[in-house]
Amino acid sequence: MSGILVVMEQRGGRIARISWEALAAAQRLGDSANITAVVVGAQTEVFAAEVAARAPGKVLRVEHALLLPYTPDGYIAALQQLIQREEPAYVVFPHTYQVRDYAPALAARFGQVLISDVTAISEVPLFARQLMQGRLSGAYRKLGSGICFVSVQAGAFAAESASSVTAGVDLFTPTMDAAQIRTRPGEPYRAAAQTVDLGSAQMIVSVGRGIKSQENISIIQELATTLGAEVAASRPICDAGWLPMERQVGSSGQTVAPKLYIAAGISGAIQHLVGMKGSQCIVAINKDPDAPIFEVADYGIVGDLMEIVPALTEAVKAAKQ
Amino acid sequence: MKIIVAIKQVPDREVPVRINAAGKWIEEADLQFAMNEPDAHALEEAQLLKDKHGGEVVVLSAGPERVATTIREALAKGADRAIHIECDDLAHRDALGMAQLLAAAIRLENPDLVLTGLQSEDLGMGQTGVIVAELLGLPCATLILHVDKNESGIEVKRELEEGWFQNIQLPLPAVLTIQSGGNKLRYATLMGIKRAKTKELRRLAATDLGVASAPVVSLEQILLPQKQKSTQMITGTPREAAATLVERLKTEVHVI
Numbered sequence: 120m121s122g123i124l125v126v127m128e129q130r131g132g133r134i135a136r137i138s139w140e141a142l143a144a145a146q147r148l149g150d151s152a153n154i155t156a157v158v159v160g161a162q163t164e165v166f167a168a169e170v171a172a173r174a175p176g177k178v179l180r181v182e183h184a185l186l187l188p189y190t191p192d193g194y195i196a197a198l199q200q201l202i203q204r205e206e207p208a209y210v211v212f213p214h215t216y217q218v219r220d221y222a223p224a225l226a227a228r229f230g231q232v233l234i235s236d237v238t239a240i241s242e243v244p245l246f247a248r249q250l251m252q253g254r255l256s257g258a259y260r261k262l263g264s265g266i267c268f269v270s271v272q273a274g275a276f277a278a279e280s281a282s283s284v285t286a287g288v289d290l291f292t293p294t295m296d297a298a299q300i301r302t303r304p305g306e307p308y309r310a311a312a313q314t315v316d317l318g319s320a321q322m323i324v325s326v327g328r329g330i331k332s333q334e335n336i337s338i339i340q341e342l343a344t345t346l347g348a349e350v351a352a353s354r355p356i357c358d359a360g361w362l363p364m365e366r367q368v369g370s371s372g373q374t375v376a377p378k379l380y381i382a383a384g385i386s387g388a389i390q391h392l393v394g395m396k397g398s399q400c401i402v403a404i405n406k407d408p409d410a411p412i413f414e415v416a417d418y419g420i421v422g423d424l425m426e427i428v429p430a431l432t433e434a435v436k437a438a439k440q
Numbered sequence: 441m442k443i444i445v446a447i448k449q450v451p452d453r454e455v456p457v458r459i460n461a462a463g464k465w466i467e468e469a470d471l472q473f474a475m476n477e478p479d480a481h482a483l484e485e486a487q488l489l490k491d492k493h494g495g496e497v498v499v500l501s502a503g504p505e506r507v508a509t510t511i512r513e514a515l516a517k518g519a520d521r522a523i524h525i526e527c528d529d530l531a532h533r534d535a536l537g538m539a540q541l542l543a544a545a546i547r548l549e550n551p552d553l554v555l556t557g558l559q560s561e562d563l564g565m566g567q568t569g570v571i572v573a574e575l576l577g578l579p580c581a582t583l584i585l586h587v588d589k590n591e592s593g594i595e596v597k598r599e600l601e602e603g604w605f606q607n608i609q610l611p612l613p614a615v616l617t618i619q620s621g622g623n624k625l626r627y628a629t630l631m632g633i634k635r636a637k638t639k640e641l642r643r644l645a646a647t648d649l650g651v652a653s654a655p656v657v658s659l660e661q662i663l664l665p666q667k668q669k670s671t672q673m674i675t676g677t678p679r680e681a682a683a684t685l686v687e688r689l690k691t692e693v694h695v696i
Contacts, residue, residue: 120637130601132467138518141507145655146576150472155571166632170565171612180452191570191579191581192579199554203599204548215601216583216600216601217556218569219566219567219582219583220570220581220582220583221570221641222565223535223565223567223570223571223574224570224571224573224574224580225535227539227571227574227575228568228574230653230656231536231656232534232535232536232567232655232656232657233535233565233567234657235565235566235567236564236565242571245660248564249564249665250563250662251451251457251466251561251562251564252453252561252564253665254455254457254665255662255663255664256458256662256663256664256665256666257563257659257661257662257663258659258661258662258663259657259658259659260657260658260660260661261656262654262655262656262658263654263656265656269479277453278580290445301530301610302581302608302609303608303610304598304607304608304612305606305607305609306606307600307605307606308602308604308605308606309603309605310603310605319534321695322695341445346696353619354620355620357621358543358620358621359621365603366601370587370601371601371602371603371604371619372571372602372603373602374602378693378695379693379695382550384675386453389564396668399693400689400693400695401669402685402689403671408455408661410471411665412667413673414665414666414667414669414671414673415668415669416671416673417669417671417672417693418671418673418674418675418688419671419672419673420673420674420675420681421673421675422667422678422681422683423678425683426678427678427682429678430678430682431682431685431686433679433682434679434682434683434685434686435686436694438686438687438690438696439696
């Protein structure tokens with residue numbers, strides 16, 4: 120029991136970046152030679168070749184017609200068989216919506232708990248993950264024997280660049296039956312055509328729960344207009360219908376990396392941070408000095424955004440004259 | 441349709457939290473608690489289904505005595521009755537241990553549908569519903585924004601990443617984890633609050649549920665998060681702070 124399985128995920132026909140990061144995290148847990156990158160699907164050849172060019176150890180294709188489209192029942196059944204055969208020490212996943220959908224049940228099938236959304240791995244090993252919406256960090260440890268299931272957060276581990284040798288690829292065919300799959304997934308769709316491309320914005324003024332009411336959004340809009348910036352928001356604002364969904368930044372919205380990101384009244388839960396922490400300069404305005412948004416901010420102002428944002432608009436106007 | 445909604449009481453997000461002396465959990469003494477927001481959306485979705493199709497909404501929560509206030513809140517919002525699994529050792533139970541408790545209580549009720557929030561605002565593991573489904577042998581879908589009942593079961597709207605969605609058909613009984621924002625939360629009315637006092641609140645002792653498994657993961661230590669950047673904190677009156685910030689954005693960041 121020294122092997123490490125890393126379940127890779129594709130998005131839009133390519134291996135998602137977060138999967139390479141999961142592979143990098145796996146290298147903190149053991150020798151590269153013991154790492155097997157696992158690709159799952161109905162036709163995995165191309166996908167496996169892409170992984171083999173960069174993976175440090177081996178690549179294993181878990182292939183069956185019933186593995187497309189994704190269903191939790193299908194993935195759990197296939198990966199359970201693979202894990203039983205391989206008896207790894209660790210199974211590492213990228214922390215995606217898909218992984219959240221099946222990995223906790225897969226771990227439970229082995230009497231284990233997925234240590235989810237891990238941001239760092241230190242000796243023992245201890246797995247760091249956020250608590251209390253990012254206000255605290257917890258160090259988790261696996262107890263007893265048995266397989267350790269871990270999922271890693273986007274952006275927490277630096278993805279390795281290409282490996283010099285191409286990894287060997289093996290095929291594993293699970294035994295599956297159509298009756299095992301109880302859910303019938305439809306085709307993915309978008310609610311409406313995306314008309315706002317926050318991804319290419321140079322400056323963004325983003326607003327969160329701290330704004331308190333819909334009427335107050337106007338002060339954010341004024342600051343954005345004055346700066347020549349786009350308006351964006353954290354999830355609760357779009358959930359409330361105060362700004363359209365297409366202006367949402369975070370794991371369920373858009374990922375942005377502008378030159379300037381002003382976060383007003385956003386506490387900085389991980390779901391928001393993953394969507395904006397790549398910004399070149401982050402300004403945080405929040406009444407709570409312990410808000411996690413300040414951990415990623417270059418400049419911070421503690422105070423009431425209802426006072427600071429209008430003052431900022433005036434100061435920008437003055438500076439532009 | 442009989443729907444069970446598993447709700448969790450969590451520290452109020454507006455109230456500051458402090459790490460306790462042992463460094464293993466937060467100081468609960470002066471804390472205020474509230475219903476986990478995604479669970480409130482799960483409760484709302486259950487009530488919308490009941491409004492449309494009839495049936496019963498039963499709330500289920502595990503925790504110490506204090507949890508009863510959150511249960512009452514759910515009853516005041518319109519849940520028909522409640523089950524409180526009494527246990528004082530939440531901090532020592534891992535996600536599997538917690539799900540085993542809930543699954544044992546759910547099994548006694550034999551519901552058509554089990555709903556819960558997609559994750560808690562305190563631990564944020566996002567696993568309880570998925571593990572409960574596994575333990576009960578039921579189909580499951582996560583990150584659900586909307587539920588429609590039809591002849592062969594339910595059709596749900598699932599949120600995918602980056603603004604994508606997907607509809608999924610599931611047979612009943614099933615377990616769903618509900619994402620925030622799919623529905624608008626109702627408030628408890630004065631009448632609702634009055635009625636809640638007379639509704640059935642059944643207490644189950646955790647020890648009576650016949651669940652006894654040792655934890656497989658432990659929270660060893662709680663720390664303040666590490667700063668990822670060195671932040672320049674700007675002080676002064678709003679007007680002073682604004683002027684200083686604009687100056688920095690001009691001279692250091694070159695964006696104005």
